[in-house]
Amino acid sequence: MSPLEQFDAATKTVTQERGAVYGHPADDFARVAHMAQMIEDCADPRIRHALYMVLVKVARLVTTPNHVDSAVDIAGYARTLAMVQAWNAERRAEAVREGE
Numbered sequence: 246m247s248p249l250e251q252f253d254a255a256t257k258t259v260t261q262e263r264g265a266v267y268g269h270p271a272d273d274f275a276r277v278a279h280m281a282q283m284i285e286d287c288a289d290p291r292i293r294h295a296l297y298m299v300l301v302k303v304a305r306l307v308t309t310p311n312h313v314d315s316a317v318d319i320a321g322y323a324r325t326l327a328m329v330q331a332w333n334a335e336r337r338a339e340a341v342r343e344g345e
Contacts, residue, residue, distance in 0.1 A: 267308050276304035289333070295326035 246254070260270070267273050280300045287293040299322045302315045309315070 266312065267305050273304055273308070276307060277301050280304065289329075291329045291333075292326060295322055295329060298322045299326075 264270065277297075277300050280303065281297055284293055284296045284300070287296060299319050302319045302322065305315045306312060
């Protein structure tokens with residue numbers, strides 16, 4: 246089997262498995278796109294991405310509210326958001342120190 250055939254076989258399995266859990270990707274993506282409109286005003290692209298990833302998991306929980314893994318993922322993305330906030334604060338502090 247060629248690498249492309251291997252890729253196609255693997256991705257078909259993944260999309261079928263995800264579809265069985267979360268429904269058709271068009272429905273899931275539409276939910277995320279609808280919710281994502283509210284975070285477009287976030288000025289920080291890193292924070293905006295973390296918020297977007299939380300929305301992806303929220304959209305999945307709409308379909309599968311008892312899927313614990315999605316809830317755990319939300320906690321993980323919330324922590325990464327806090328990590329980015331800390332990183333931003335450190336960069337600001339460095340800029341102030343350099344400006345002194």
